[in-house]
């Protein structure tokens with residue numbers, strides 16, 4: 031095996047410049063439904079290889095393109111909840127129009143494949159389609175090896191499809207042309223696992239591909255796979271799509287990827303100009319440059335030099351030049367205690383350790399409130415306060431977290447704004463009394479909530495697409511609130527003035543600077 035690996039040629043290990051093969055690029059682009067003409071280009075980002083761009087302007091609110099990925103696989107723990115073919119989610123609270131499900135809606139259920147019990151389907155039709163397309167090739171094998179990670183299952187599916195000659199030569203060539211970082215993986219700490227997994231995959235699928243080739247395909251999956259995030263933020267699986275794989279990273283991206291069922295959609299989060307390269311964020315957009323760069327280096331093998339990283343790094347060097355390493359370490363520890371607190375549903379786990387961690391980085395105890403992961407930790411901890419009925423704390427944490435986030439666009443920001451609005455509504459519905467003298471009146475709280483709901487409605491439609499189930503669910507929520515008589519009749523100048531005053535008061539109470547206020551759109 032070592033002999034075989036020592037001869038892995040670089041051309042196999044690192045993919046090839048797909049943009050140089052324009053015939054293949056044309057084939058690839060013909061396979062997706064795009065609103066504006068796309069182009070596969072040599073990336074404008076230094077060292078990034080191939081990239082994707084648009085030749086026309088694309089507005090915020092338009093869909094860029096949609097595609098049926100080469101392979102999708104359901105997430106671990108979700109197999110018995112999700113249809114392996116259409117990705118309908120059995121426990122979804124919404125019906126197809128975005129309304130909360132009622133007894134009148136058709137009941138959703140998924141049933142296991144009788145033979146392997148590894149894949150579930152919502153209907154005979156889905157099961158038959160899956161069987162024909164891929165499941166007949168893997169069913170017996172899943173009986174033998176039932177516990178494979180989603181990325182592993184993507185590899186098995188690809189090897190089976192290749193074995194049955196179900197990839198066209200162009201499809202296979204483009205799949206093999208994706209960046210794989212095989213060399214980097216084979217030099218990394220997980221090389222043993224990668225080689226072991228590829229070896230088992232060869233034994234189990236009886237593929238005719240060599241170990242070198244299977245390694246390249248597997249590393250390509252590790253580099254290019256996307257998570258199947260639905261608009262509501264639920265992660266249902268892992269997917270490999272060739273055209274979406276060509277989107278390079280930026281920490282200030284112009285698109286995001288979302289799935290409707292098993293179909294992938296790339297949507298702008300602002301206006302994109304003709305000729306601009308399409309980018310998405312590979313990591314948590316709300317994290318700090320120190321965390322983002324470290325994740326990108328370890329998982330995607332590059333050092334991010336985007337404008338946002340550069341400017342954040344410059345500001346860190348100005349504010350705490352000698353403490354950058356300590357801050358990075360404290361950020362990791364804060365993330366860890368936030369995860370523990372959320373898992374145990376206990377805020378004290380966070381509160382009892384946070385000040386020791388933050389003072390290790392800032393001995394004066396002044397961890398900047400907008401320095402990650404502080405804002406997102408607050409938002410996550412708000413849900414625990416809420417679960418324990420502590421509505422004032424929940425509202426304060428969610429509000430501060432949301433307003434202190436640096437990045438104010440895209441799917442995640444929109445989802446979080448929806449949660450914030452729900453904290454407001456819950457607060458008001460339970461007639462919660464906050465005795466702080468500077469707390470806004472109930473009428474002012476209603477104005478702020480309605481203003482945020484209005485921003486959310488506009489923003490969700492543009493971000494996810496007005497007709498999507500998620501945006502529709504926000505519309506239902508909006509209508510329900512308005513029809514309940516709690517909202518002013520119209521968003522007009524008088525309302526805008528009241529909203530601004532009420533929000534200003536709320537920000538003073540929460541200890542948030544006024545320049546963080548959300549503008550009424």
Ligand SMILES: C[S@@+](CC[C@H](N)C(=O)[O-])C[C@H]1O[C@@H](n2cnc3c(N)ncnc32)[C@H](O)[C@@H]1O
Pocket residue numbers: 045073075076077078079080081207208209211253254275276277278279280329330331332333334335
């Ligand atoms: C999903 S692929 C993107 C397509 C890739 N550029 C290609 O040529 O196939 C991810 C890889 O592209 C490169 N890449 C993406 N964004 C980058 C960036 N901002 N700077 C440098 N390299 C980047 C890295 O090698 C990364 O592992």
